[in-house]
Amino acid sequence: MTSDAVFGPFSVPYAPPDEPIAARLLQDAGLDAGAEARIDRLGRRLIEAARGAKTARIGGLEDLLREYSLSTEEGVALMVLAEALLRVPDSLTADALIAEKIGAARWTAEGGHASEPLVVSAAAWALGATARMLDKGKTAEGVIALAAKRLGLGALRAAARQAMQLMGQHFVFADEIEEALRRASSRVGSRHLYSFDMLGEGARTKADADRYFESYANAIESVGRARGAGVSERLGVSVKLSALHPRFEPACRERVMRELTPRLIDLARLARRHDLQLTIDAEEADRLELSLDLIAAAMAAGALQDWSGFGLAVQAYQKRAGAVIDHVAELAARHRARMTLRLVKGAYWDAEIKRAQERGLADYPVFTRKAMTDLNYIACARRLLAARARIAPQFATHNALTVATIVTIAGGVDGYEFQRLHGMGEELYAGLRADYPQLACRIYAPVGQHENLLAYLVRRLLENGANSSFVAQIGDRDIPAAALLERPQKIIINAARARAAGLPPPREIHGPERKVAEGVEFGDRAQVERLLGSIRQTPEARQAELILAGGKSAPQRAGGRRQAISPIDGAAVGFVDDTDQDALVTMMQEAQAAFRTWSRRAVEDRAARLDRAAQRLEAEAPRWLRLLQLEGGKTLDDAVAEWREAIDFLRYYAALARKAFGAAPKLPGPTGEDNRLHCHGRGVFVCISPWNFPLAIFLGQVAAALVCGNAVIAKPAEQTPLIAAEAVALLHKAGVPAGALRLAQGDGKIGAALVALPGVAGVAFTGSVEAAASINRALAAKDGPIAPLIAETGGVNAMIVDATALPEQVADDVVASAFRSAGQRCSALRLLCLQEEVADKMITMIAGAARELRVGDPRDIGVQIGPVIDAEARAALLAHIEAMRAQTQNGVVAHFAGEVDKDAPANGFYVAPHIFELAAAGDLKREVFGPILHVVRYKAPELDLLLDAIEAKNFGLTLGVHSRIDSTIARILERRLAGNCYVNRNMIGAVVGTQPFGGFNLSGTGPKAGGPHYLQRFVVEQTVTINTAAVGGNVHLLNAID
Known part of the structure; x- marks a missing residue:
């Protein structure tokens, strides 16, 4: 049974604009003057408690971050070493990594300072000792050789590994769940609660998923037995859904629901049997809807009704966080349960920003300003406190202002709990407990081997190591407490300031010159369902007819009618009339005639027609995606990627032509002369494109040639004639004259015959090495002007x-x-x-x-x-x-x-x-x-x-x-x-304008497609020198004399 049968799926806008959300949050953020004063007083006490803690302690991640900020060489080196060193099995590679990352950084001298926490001074001693063995500015090989002569590679390696092991021992609660429980049992009665996180990343294989499932089940059993022995009344285990299935992704929803729902129910039932908390960890934004579907399906299982130990984490940096809370409250009410909800800020912010940009989303699914996340966190906290009848709130934070605000809004610490990461926030919550002895604070305790520490620790370093984070700032005594207590609503001020000024919307990252093609977010179920419905309603592709000069589709003597075959099932998806070789001469003559008119059009005029084609292509997505699937055999993801690339090619070459050829640049020279460099189309280009990117490469070649002022005869791969015919029709509808763009259908013989024509001014080709070599020989063997070949082939990559x-x-x-x-x-x-x-x-x-x-x-x-x-x-x-x-x-x-x-x-x-x-x-x-x-x-x-x-x-x-x-x-x-x-x-997946694509040697001639130099090969250059003093004097020079 899926969640849809019993509970409506979660469906709200995936990435709404920031401004309306900010307006609503700002309107609801106000508190009375008395409450604000109480927040200030409590916040200051918490900051003083954290800053005033003495050194008779081990120290925490805050100490490490204060000593080695990610804005320093040492911080970056520490992150890379923590991420990589412990998994390196061989000495040679480990030594090279150590030499590079430690040798270039500056660590605390001679054992650190007496006032430093143990974890910092020990790490500094170990890393500093290693650094002193190395000479800065040397190659890794030279450094290792020198160090070996001095102290031996063993000492060098041991010191660095010691530092990493020390970090692992401090920030991972225990290697095994049994050890974690023994450690937790020593704190019985201290109101320290625990949620154990079995360290590990997403499963890539079924064996991974099985291993993680057994690890979670074993942890629940072990914690359950410990609870029975009186370790604690409220222990919990956290579960990462992506660790339980190797294809935990929205496109695989049907499979995931079928295979993962029973496993999640098994874990939930096991946790219920031991009366533990089972929390589903938050993951990336595109997995949110799928995660909620699984949670709803598990709740629908009869054995879990009336249970109050099942819940999830919600990220406040997600714009949908408030809606998720409302959804969970309704879900709990439907099943007569009280669910737990851990509210976190979020740990994948940088990945979410990059993904939205790569996907071409209309906006980001997360806030781009930290203050907006802080503001939303408090708004979500209000929601949770108001829903305590159905939700047990858990506030995970290390921010003194956030803690003080929640305590003030709630009127104390009853009816909810705070949470902190093991190794962080200890002093802050000790300070809070001094005021509120009944405080419930749960420690999120990672459990696992040191090699599993890597990704966890790096996420914590990235999450808390930025200069803007509260954790990084609280240790800087130069930052006054008042600055740390500045309200997020005071920082935002108004909705117009909700966005980070330096971070444009995803589709505008290339500035005003061009927009990124609109994308599809597969984690947005509503968008995908709309798209799939539109694709299904698109009529079958029509017959591809040859388009003659004058823009009319008409009968023509053809080289033979054949079927266009779909690789999906071998069935015909259309018919094509191949071009007869005898017709190529006439086609060339008509293209040459059209060239004379087309090349004289202004660059802006030609570029505008490409932009219109891009706009039409973007608006007709379902038709193009269906055709790419039927004729090209592409998955939807691949079809979307190619469709977007084709749009980007059109816009990129239009923008590039405007910039490169819009006005002839004036060149430096002596007074009395005007020297300018003009670029013009070469003539008729033959564009021969492959079947593997029948739309993107076809349109990329043709668009580049056209915008430079050339006429084009395009010859697509024989396997994909329908897509090519539709692409030509698209450009004609956008205003490209029919004579300036001709289509020749057929096999390789048609391509060879085209290349052999005497009027060919250049060839753009993508295909096999053998075919490129044949074209190169054919062009070289012809009399007349030397025609350039722009070739991109393959490679043993x-x-x-x-x-x-x-x-x-x-x-x-x-x-x-x-x-x-x-x-x-x-x-x-x-x-x-x-x-x-x-x-x-x-x-x-x-x-x-x-x-x-x-x-x-x-x-x-x-x-x-x-x-x-x-x-x-x-x-x-x-x-x-x-x-x-x-x-x-x-x-x-x-x-x-x-x-x-x-x-x-x-x-x-x-x-x-x-x-x-x-x-x-x-x-x-x-x-x-x-x-x-x-x-x-x-x-x-x-x-x-x-x-x-x-x-x-x-x-x-x-x-x-x-x-x-x-x-x-x-x-x-x-x-x-x-x-x-x-x-x-x-x-x-090379991106147009970002990763220009093309090779050399047998892989191609260059210049790179989608790059700044590509258009130059399609033009001829003309230098024009005018003697401006020929009339008898240099007026400009005379006027310039004082």
Whole structure:
């Protein structure tokens, strides 16, 4: 049973504008003068308590942050070391990381100061001792060699690891739940309550999810037994839903609800049996609706009714936080329960901002000003206090103003509890307890091995280490208490100031020149359902007809009528009349005639027509997405990405042309002359585009040529004629003359015949290396003007992963890079190079993550991999798979073979992901264009040999690097192995204007598509020099004389 059957799904605007929310919050924020005075008095006492604490204590995260702020080299070094060092298994890589991160920073001298807390002085001693072994400004290799001579690498390594272990011991409550319970039992009677968080990140594999489930279940059982033994009356366990399912994402809602709901109910029933609190942790904004669906489904289970121990965390930085509280209160009322609700500020702010920008959302789902989050936190606190009949409020905060405000509004500390992180806020709440002995304060206590500490600690450092955070400021005695108690409503003042001034809305990050294409947020159920409904109602694509000069669709002698086949099921989605080769001469003549008129139009006029095309394309999303799915075989996510890229190409090239060619620049020179550089179209460009991006690359090539003043004959891939015909019609409707843009349909022979025409002024091509070489030879063999070739081909793209890389991040990025779009991207990962010490673990996780991918009909939103383009491509890939399997005697290891969905259309062209390990990088001789990943291992001292092997392939399109060592990254990048290099992220999805795309060597000629230099190859330059003194004198010079 899903939540929808018993309780309406949560549905409010995903990312509403800030101003109306701010107006409402400001209106409700006022308190009377007496209440404000009480807040000030209590807030000052709490700040004084935190600042005045003596040093007879261990110290906390606040102390560490005060000593090593993230605005300093030391703070950044500490964060990187904490994130990476403890997971590095080999000495060589660990030494390089230590040398780089510690050698460049300045740590407290000779054991710190007597007044420092133990955790700071010990960390400073260990890191400072390590730093003193190193010489600043040296290379990592030189530093390590020198340190080894002085004290030995063992001492160097031990000091740094000691500091990291110390941090782990202090900020993780215990390694195991049993130890955590023993530690908690020592504080019985102190009104210290606990919620145990079993450290771990989101599951990537089923094995991960099973392990985390067992960990949670074991924790609940252990805590339950301890409660029975009298450890505490109110213990709790926190659960991360993404740890319990490897595809915990909105697009997989149906699967997640089916598979995860029973598991969550099992954990909830277990917690109820022991009368514990079970809290669902808050995660990213796009997972909120899915999380609430699961919670509602669990509440609907009869065994959980009338229970008051089940709840969730809500993030106050989310604009939907207030609506979530109302939703939970109604849910609790429906099931006669009293749910717990932990109110937090939120820990993923930077990720939410980036995601909204990448997705092209209308606005951010989170507030962009800290003061707005603080203001909303208090508004949410009011809601919670008013709903105490159905919700048990839990306020997680380390902010003295927030604490003082809640206590004042509530009239004391009864009927709710505060929460703090282990290692933080101890002095603040000790000060509050002095005034309110009955205070209930729960400690959020992370439990786990030190290697699981990494992501948790980094989130805390990022969350609290910024200069604007209360935790970072409270230790600075130069900041007066009054400043820390300034009310958020006084900072905001009015709704117009609700946004951060330096952070534009997501679609406006490129400034006034152009808007980012509108995107789709898959975590917004209402938006996705509207889009899917519109796509289903879109009529089938019409026949693609050749468009003649004059803009009319009319019969034409054709090279033959054929079907346009969908790779989804092998069925016809339309028909196309291929161009007869004899018609190409006439097509060229008409294009040349149109060029003379089109090239004389002002740049602004040509650019405006591209902008109109972009506007129409954006407004007609459902029709284009349906066509991309039917003819291109794309999943909805891929179709949206390509549609947006096409819009961005149109707008980017329009803006770039205005800037580059709008007015001829005046060049420096002697007086009496006017020297200007003009740019003009070359003539008729032939644009030959591929099937893997049949809309974006097609429109990108054509738009660039057109806006520069060229006429175009466009020849799309034979597999995707309908999309090309519709794109040409789009440009014609936007005002591009029919004669200036012609469409030639057909196979490679038509392309070759076009290139051979004598009137070709240039060729823009994206496709295979072999076809590019053929075009290059054909152009070179012709008499007449030399025509430029702008070519982008493929590559044997590699990713290099060292031992400092985070396995979960590597798994995410490898799976996306190798298997998204069925591996049919020029940029896709083909060769994964893993440092041998971590190879086994990485391969296991990557294979496990790949196993969770669904391969099938891409119109199903829960499918991640659709078909390859046609039967020929499928046959070639299956042949390669068989060839790899036949090489097992020669060192090839088959690590993974995926499966196609049983429900996938029988006649579709599906190939499941495969992973093969090769003996050496040189064994992969060519690009394999599909979902097949090849893996090699390398030894850290032999990195240069690996780079030599990659370079020897003579490609140069994309390269990925995963490392936390800057010197290693720089060493790889210095080799200039690829045109697009991606560090600590995936290798696909280059963004127009942000990541110009294209390679060199066998991978292309440049300039890069979507970059500032692309248009230059489409124009000729003309210098015009005018002797302005020819009339008999230099008037300007004479007038300038004093």
